[in-house]
Structures are given as structure tokens and as C-alpha cells.
Amino acid sequence: MHIIAVGLNHRTAPVELRERVAIGEDELAGLASGLAAGGAFAESAVLCTCNRSEVYGCVPEVDAAVARAVELLAQRAEWPEERLKPHLYAYEHAEASRHLFRVACGIDSMVIGESQVLGQVREAFERAVALGSASTVLTTLARNALEVGKQARTETNIGVGRLSVSSAAVDLARSVLGDLSGDRVMVVGAGEMSELTLTHLVDAGVRSIRVANRTHERARALAERFGGEAIAFDEFPRRIAESDIVITQTGAREPLIGPAAVREALRVRRSRPLVFIDIAVPRDVDPAVGDLANVFLFDIDDLEAISAHHLAERQAEVVRVEALISNQLARFNRWLKGLQAVPLIQQLEAEFERVRQDELERALRRIRGLSPEQAAGVDQALHRYKQKLVRPPIEALKRLVESDADEEILAIFREVYGLSARPPSEGQPGEGDSA
Amino acid sequence: MSADEHPFLLAAAGLYLLSALLCHGRWPMRGDRAGRWGMAVAAAGCGLHAAAIALCIVAARHWVLTELRATLLLVGWAIPATYLIALRRAPIGLATIAMTLAAAAVFGALAVPAQPLGQTVDHPWFFVVHVTAAVAGYAAFSLAFCCTVAYLVQEALLKRKRLVGFSQRLPSLEAADAMGARLAALGFVLWTLMIATGALLAWLEVGEWWSWTPKQTWSLLTWTAYAAYTHLRTIGDYRGRRTVLILAVGFVCAGLTYLLAGYLGDPYHPFHSS
The missing domain is CATH 1.20.120 (Four Helix Bundle (Hemerythrin (Met), subunit A))
Structure with missing residues (x-):
């Protein structure tokens, strides 16, 4: 059995194509049965987020399974296979597992280190289990992926520090004002960025909102959206004192807020710290305002520097995450190898049991007139004999598998004990395939 | 020892x-x-x-x-x-x-x-309370001072736009201010208890409530500094850098009470026992 991953993501395919391939929840069952048809996939799971559509599988034959997956994805996209193929990637064996681990850790994401993908991986495999398409191998693979995903976020800084400029503004407001739930914000100039920043501030708990804009209608619309109050544009300088955070984004050519107005506001506020977030270019707040005590003025450059710093920090952490992934992969591969030994052990035990039964029958046929107790005694003796013979090779097999035995050694093992490469009962989960 | x-x-x-x-x-x-x-x-x-x-x-x-x-x-x-x-x-x-x-x-x-x-006293329980309150008060003032330092460092980092790194591990200005105020209030109560038991002890031992020794004088100054801070912050509702600096002044007074007064030769609190 082999693990494969086939799909496309934001790096290999443009958004139009990703939209076409995107697999809805209601289509999962159909896709799963399509994959399983003819035994191409023993197990399958589909991971579909806005940046990727991927099919994971535990398959008896890699090439056939990949071909099946590509065929079904092309069908889904209603797109010729030849034109889809250049956008697809197919990983097999350890590389497929590694790919899922990287996805779960967020280092394959567009926004590196984002944590949403972890939940998406969990859901995808839970759905596959619910559909009955994923069992032992893929659920264990998913469990390992979730483990390393969590580990990456707790043990490295891959998810630390927010990346968007508007969330950086919220972090800065927090370093001054702490918990923002009781704080008051005033937006001067209802631009796109100021709206985005306001959204983040509201998420952080800000409840008291005022909006001033040159066109009053726009101020009213924005204020209504957040349950705030629209104020007349020329009224805003007088309202600075009542605000803890002032966001400015107007198209003014000259600064609108100078040190005199802010000094007056501070007097009224009894020096309570005041945060200005000036997103406008050219700036709306005179830089001299930032020199006043208890005033904290941040402009667009400050915000961009923070998000650039966080991005660089996350990128530097990728190496550590890759190390965690390699460790987890080694653990998972040991488990997978161990799984190969299971059918071999079963075969070996069955073979020894068969010989025992043969010899028991022959003995009972030859030695006539045995009482039931005597017959049972012969049976037990043969049983103990079998057990003593079969135990050492089983122990040896377990040791070999744990110490990364390759297929060749397992083949020799089969040869020595006269076991066939195909186990007697077809279709057992995790059956060994020496091909 | x-x-x-x-x-x-x-x-x-x-x-x-x-x-x-x-x-x-x-x-x-x-x-x-x-x-x-x-x-x-x-x-x-x-x-x-x-x-x-x-x-x-x-x-x-x-x-x-x-x-x-x-x-x-x-x-x-x-x-x-x-x-x-x-x-x-x-x-x-x-x-x-x-x-x-x-x-x-x-x-x-x-x-x-x-x-x-130092000397032994006739009223050991008052003495125990007096010394314990003093030690706990110094500790509370010290921690309040740590909050002051955190505030000033955080402020300097934000002003200089050192916005990532240590700044993110320090409390926000408001949090540092609030923690400092709570610790100062705790220290203030302990300090009041310390002065009260000290005066009582002095009356019981030498028959005089208050004799303006260096230690007594400095501890009263310390008390006044923290009283002023608490007053400005709660009743006056003042915040910001200057209020926080009063807290630092209080700590300096406490430190002087602790060290200077002893070396100035306080009869009741000798560091050098003869």
C-alpha cells in the first residue's frame, strides 16, 4: 500500500482554475466512490480550501491511482486532462505524507503560518471517515498531521505576530491601552483602510465608535455598520479629548491635527494616553504631535514595518517547522512499516497453525484408541511446540521492521519461511505488497 | 549568622x-x-x-x-x-x-x-507585626516600582518605534499603570500599619509616640508620596507619565528610608549595633 497526494494549490494554479476544481461538500461522496471504484483507492480523503484542492489516498498501485484522481479532477473541472495536468502535483510515499504535514503546519499556505488550515485538515479527514472512505492508514496520517501542526504553532513562532497592516494597528493600540473593550475610537476619513482597521478594533472589543467624514453620508453609512455615531467633519477636533484611539485617513494635502489641538485634548483627558493611527498619505497628523508626552502616533510606515518584520520572523521559522515535520514523518513511517509486518505475522502464524493441524490429524489417525484426555494432551503438546517455534521469527520480524528494514529483507523473510507475497485473504486493511 | x-x-x-x-x-x-x-x-x-x-x-x-x-x-x-x-x-x-x-x-x-x-523588645508581637509589615510593604513598593520601570521602558520603546520584540512582552501602558496602582495601594496599607505599630511600640517601650528620628521622618515622607500618588490617580483621575513618575519618587523615598536613615544613626533602627 502506498500513500499519495494529488492536487493543485495557489502556487500551481490561478484562481479561476482553483474555483473550477473546488469540490463542494455534497460532491464528496460521489468523488469518494469514483476513487474507490475498481480498487484504485483503498482509502481516500479530499482536502478543499480556498487555496487548494487535494486528494489523499492509500492505494495499491500509484500510477493507476494518480491517473484515476487526475481523471476525476478533470471531470469535476470540466476541463481537458492535458490542460489540467501542468497545474497538478502528485506526491507519493513519504513525500505525500510530508506534503500533508506541511499543509497542516501552514507553511504551504499563502499566508505563511496561518492557523485556519489546521481545522480544515481535521474536518476534511473527519468527513472522509464519516463517508467511510478513510480508515486506519489515512486517519493515522491525519492524526500525525494535526499533531505536528499543533506542535509547530506551540513550539515555534510560525504563527506569531499578525501580518496585516490593519491588525498591526490594533496590536499597537493594545500595547498602549491594554484591553480595548472600554476604549473609544474616532475615525476621521472613512477610507477602505480605516474601515478595515475599525473592523479589527471592533473584533478586539471596542464598542464606542465615532466617524467623521467630509461627505457626511459616507460617515453615516460606516457608523451604522458598526453601531457608532456619525459626527460633522468640522466637529472632530473637539472630539479628540473624548477618544482613546484616533484613526485618520483623509485626502487632505496638509496635516489636519496639530500639536496645539492635541495638547488641549490631553489637558481635558488629564494626560490619559492617546493613540493616533495615521494611515493617510500625505499624513493627516502633524509629526510634532508624536513628540508630546502621553501621545503615541503611528503612521503607515510603522505599521508596514511591523507586518514585514512578522513575515520575516515566520519565514525564519520554516526551517524549525521542517525539522519537526521530519521527526513526525519518521514516527509515522515507522508505524506504517509496522503495519506491513502485520499481515506477514498473520501469514506466519497461519502457516504454523496449518502444519500443526495437519500433524495433529495424522497423529490421531495413526495412534488409535486414545482417550479424550490423551488426545487433548497431544494437541497441547503440538500447540506448545508450534508456539515455541513461531515466537522467535515473529520477534525478529518486529525488530527488523522497527529498525527500518527495507522491502528486500521482508522478501527474504517470506522466502525463508515459504510464504507467498500475496496474503491468503485478499482485501485486508494494510496488507503487505512487496512489489 | x-x-x-x-x-x-x-x-x-x-x-x-x-x-x-x-x-x-x-x-x-x-x-x-x-x-x-x-x-x-x-x-x-x-x-x-x-x-x-x-x-x-x-x-x-x-x-x-x-x-x-x-x-x-x-x-x-x-x-x-x-x-x-x-x-x-x-x-x-x-x-x-x-x-x-x-x-x-x-x-x-x-x-x-x-x-x-539589634536590641530586644518587651512587646515581641507588636514588633513582629511592625517588621513584617515593613518587609511586605517594601516588597509591594518594589513590585510597584517594577511596574513603573515597565511603563517607562514600554513608553520609550513605543516612542522610538521599537514596536516589535521586548515591547510585545511588556505589559501595555494602561496595564502597567493599573498594576502599579494596585501594588502601591497594597504597599500603602502595609506602610500605614507599619507606622502605626511602630508608633505604638515606641510609646510602649520609651513612652514617646513620635520623635522625628531619620527613619520615622523618611517613612512619613514615603507615606506622603504614595498618599499623593493614590490621591491624584483616584480622586483627581490623572494618568500618564507624570503620575507614574510620582510612583518612582515614592520608591526612592522608600529606598532612602531603608538605607540612608539607618546610616544616619537612627536610635531605634540601628544597622550598626554597638
């Missing part, structure tokens, strides 16, 4: 410094994990420190330790102990400041020579 406790104290001070380094979060570890280790290391230091104090008490055959070295050890222990109990959930950068102060107190104690104990 013997020197049995020296190795314990050196180890404790070393652990406090290591904890401060870990909580700073750059080296030898980064992120939340560094903070957790920092707290664990501080707890280990606090344990060794307690053992050293126990050895001092055994060696002195006396429950109440009053001379400079022993009180420095007690205050130096109360700082991390209170931190670990009350402030362990505070942003981890604050621990860097608190543990550095704790280490400084222990190194200070190691630097001053041990003194024989």
Missing part, C-alpha cells in the same frame, strides 16, 4: 538572573516556552532563597531578623514570591524587571557584612 547559606544565595541569585534572561525572550530561548521556563526557574530560585533564610533563622536562633543583611534577604525573597503568586499571569517582560531587582537584592545582601541582631 553563619556563612552556610552563601551557596544557596548565590544559586538563588543566579537563577533569578537566568529567569530574567528567559523572560526577556531573546536568548537562550524564544517565545511562550521561554516565559514558562522563566517562571519555573524563578520558582526554583525562590525555593533555594527560602532555604537560605531558614538557615539564617536557625543560625540566629531568633524569629525576627532585623539587621540590614537579613532584611535585604527577606525583601529580596518577598519580591519573587509575591510575583509568582500574584503576577505570574502578567506579561512576561515584567518578570525580567522583577527578577533583576530580586537578584540585585540578594547580591546586595551578600555584599554587606552580617551584623549581630
Whole structure:
């Protein structure tokens, strides 16, 4: 059995194509049965987020399974296979597992280190289990992926520090004002960025909102959206004192807020710290305002520097995450190898049991007139004999598998004990395939 | 007092410094994990420190330790102990400041020579309350001072646009201010208790409530500074840098009460017993 991953993501395919391939929840069952048809996939799971559509599988034959997956994805996209193929990637064996681990850790994401993908991986495999398409191998693979995903976020800084400029503004407001739930914000100039920043501030708990804009209608619309109050544009300088955070984004050519107005506001506020977030270019707040005590003025450059710093920090952490992934992969591969030994052990035990039964029958046929107790005694003796013979090779097999035995050694093992490469009962989960 | 406790104290001070380094979060570890280790290391230091104090008490055959070295050890222990109990959930950068102060107190104690104990008193229970309130008050003021330092450092970092790194591990200005105020209020209550029991003790022992000795005068000044701070902050509703600086002034007064007054020759609080 082999693990494969086939799909496309934001790096290999443009958004139009990703939209076409995107697999809805209601289509999962159909896709799963399509994959399983003819035994191409023993197990399958589909991971579909806005940046990727991927099919994971535990398959008896890699090439056939990949071909099946590509065929079904092309069908889904209603797109010729030849034109889809250049956008697809197919990983097999350890590389497929590694790919899922990287996805779960967020280092394959567009926004590196984002944590949403972890939940998406969990859901995808839970759905596959619910559909009955994923069992032992893929659920264990998913469990390992979730483990390393969590580990990456707790043990490295891959998810630390927010990346968007508007969330950086919220972090800065927090370093001054702490918990923002009781704080008051005033937006001067209802631009796109100021709206985005306001959204983040509201998420952080800000409840008291005022909006001033040159066109009053726009101020009213924005204020209504957040349950705030629209104020007349020329009224805003007088309202600075009542605000803890002032966001400015107007198209003014000259600064609108100078040190005199802010000094007056501070007097009224009894020096309570005041945060200005000036997103406008050219700036709306005179830089001299930032020199006043208890005033904290941040402009667009400050915000961009923070998000650039966080991005660089996350990128530097990728190496550590890759190390965690390699460790987890080694653990998972040991488990997978161990799984190969299971059918071999079963075969070996069955073979020894068969010989025992043969010899028991022959003995009972030859030695006539045995009482039931005597017959049972012969049976037990043969049983103990079998057990003593079969135990050492089983122990040896377990040791070999744990110490990364390759297929060749397992083949020799089969040869020595006269076991066939195909186990007697077809279709057992995790059956060994020496091909 | 013997020197049995020296190795314990050196180890404790070393652990406090290591904890401060870990909580700073750059080296030898980064992120939340560094903070957790920092707290664990501080707890280990606090344990060794307690053992050293126990050895001092055994060696002195006396429950109440009053001379400079022993009180420095007690205050130096109360700082991390209170931190670990009350402030362990505070942003981890604050621990860097608190543990550095704790280490400084222990190194200070190691630097001053041990003194024989001062005079004995006829009313030991008042004396115990007096000394305990003083030690706890110093510790509360010290931690409030740590919040002041955190505030000033955070302010400087934000003003200089050093917006990532240590700034993110320090409490926000508002949080540092609020924590400092709570600790100052606690210290203020303890300090009031200390002055009250001190006056009572003086009346019982020498028949005079108040005699303007250096220690008494400075402790009253300290009390006034913290009273002014609390007053401005609660009734006046003032905030910001200047209010926080009053807290620092209060700590300087407390420090002078502690050291200067003793060396100025206070009859009731001698560091050099003759």
C-alpha cells in the first residue's frame, strides 16, 4: 500500500482554475466512490480550501491511482486532462505524507503560518471517515498531521505576530491601552483602510465608535455598520479629548491635527494616553504631535514595518517547522512499516497453525484408541511446540521492521519461511505488497 | 549568622538572573516556552532563597531578623514570591524587571557584612507585626516600582518605534499603570500599619509616640508620596507619565528610608549595633 497526494494549490494554479476544481461538500461522496471504484483507492480523503484542492489516498498501485484522481479532477473541472495536468502535483510515499504535514503546519499556505488550515485538515479527514472512505492508514496520517501542526504553532513562532497592516494597528493600540473593550475610537476619513482597521478594533472589543467624514453620508453609512455615531467633519477636533484611539485617513494635502489641538485634548483627558493611527498619505497628523508626552502616533510606515518584520520572523521559522515535520514523518513511517509486518505475522502464524493441524490429524489417525484426555494432551503438546517455534521469527520480524528494514529483507523473510507475497485473504486493511 | 547559606544565595541569585534572561525572550530561548521556563526557574530560585533564610533563622536562633543583611534577604525573597503568586499571569517582560531587582537584592545582601541582631523588645508581637509589615510593604513598593520601570521602558520603546520584540512582552501602558496602582495601594496599607505599630511600640517601650528620628521622618515622607500618588490617580483621575513618575519618587523615598536613615544613626533602627 502506498500513500499519495494529488492536487493543485495557489502556487500551481490561478484562481479561476482553483474555483473550477473546488469540490463542494455534497460532491464528496460521489468523488469518494469514483476513487474507490475498481480498487484504485483503498482509502481516500479530499482536502478543499480556498487555496487548494487535494486528494489523499492509500492505494495499491500509484500510477493507476494518480491517473484515476487526475481523471476525476478533470471531470469535476470540466476541463481537458492535458490542460489540467501542468497545474497538478502528485506526491507519493513519504513525500505525500510530508506534503500533508506541511499543509497542516501552514507553511504551504499563502499566508505563511496561518492557523485556519489546521481545522480544515481535521474536518476534511473527519468527513472522509464519516463517508467511510478513510480508515486506519489515512486517519493515522491525519492524526500525525494535526499533531505536528499543533506542535509547530506551540513550539515555534510560525504563527506569531499578525501580518496585516490593519491588525498591526490594533496590536499597537493594545500595547498602549491594554484591553480595548472600554476604549473609544474616532475615525476621521472613512477610507477602505480605516474601515478595515475599525473592523479589527471592533473584533478586539471596542464598542464606542465615532466617524467623521467630509461627505457626511459616507460617515453615516460606516457608523451604522458598526453601531457608532456619525459626527460633522468640522466637529472632530473637539472630539479628540473624548477618544482613546484616533484613526485618520483623509485626502487632505496638509496635516489636519496639530500639536496645539492635541495638547488641549490631553489637558481635558488629564494626560490619559492617546493613540493616533495615521494611515493617510500625505499624513493627516502633524509629526510634532508624536513628540508630546502621553501621545503615541503611528503612521503607515510603522505599521508596514511591523507586518514585514512578522513575515520575516515566520519565514525564519520554516526551517524549525521542517525539522519537526521530519521527526513526525519518521514516527509515522515507522508505524506504517509496522503495519506491513502485520499481515506477514498473520501469514506466519497461519502457516504454523496449518502444519500443526495437519500433524495433529495424522497423529490421531495413526495412534488409535486414545482417550479424550490423551488426545487433548497431544494437541497441547503440538500447540506448545508450534508456539515455541513461531515466537522467535515473529520477534525478529518486529525488530527488523522497527529498525527500518527495507522491502528486500521482508522478501527474504517470506522466502525463508515459504510464504507467498500475496496474503491468503485478499482485501485486508494494510496488507503487505512487496512489489 | 553563619556563612552556610552563601551557596544557596548565590544559586538563588543566579537563577533569578537566568529567569530574567528567559523572560526577556531573546536568548537562550524564544517565545511562550521561554516565559514558562522563566517562571519555573524563578520558582526554583525562590525555593533555594527560602532555604537560605531558614538557615539564617536557625543560625540566629531568633524569629525576627532585623539587621540590614537579613532584611535585604527577606525583601529580596518577598519580591519573587509575591510575583509568582500574584503576577505570574502578567506579561512576561515584567518578570525580567522583577527578577533583576530580586537578584540585585540578594547580591546586595551578600555584599554587606552580617551584623549581630539589634536590641530586644518587651512587646515581641507588636514588633513582629511592625517588621513584617515593613518587609511586605517594601516588597509591594518594589513590585510597584517594577511596574513603573515597565511603563517607562514600554513608553520609550513605543516612542522610538521599537514596536516589535521586548515591547510585545511588556505589559501595555494602561496595564502597567493599573498594576502599579494596585501594588502601591497594597504597599500603602502595609506602610500605614507599619507606622502605626511602630508608633505604638515606641510609646510602649520609651513612652514617646513620635520623635522625628531619620527613619520615622523618611517613612512619613514615603507615606506622603504614595498618599499623593493614590490621591491624584483616584480622586483627581490623572494618568500618564507624570503620575507614574510620582510612583518612582515614592520608591526612592522608600529606598532612602531603608538605607540612608539607618546610616544616619537612627536610635531605634540601628544597622550598626554597638
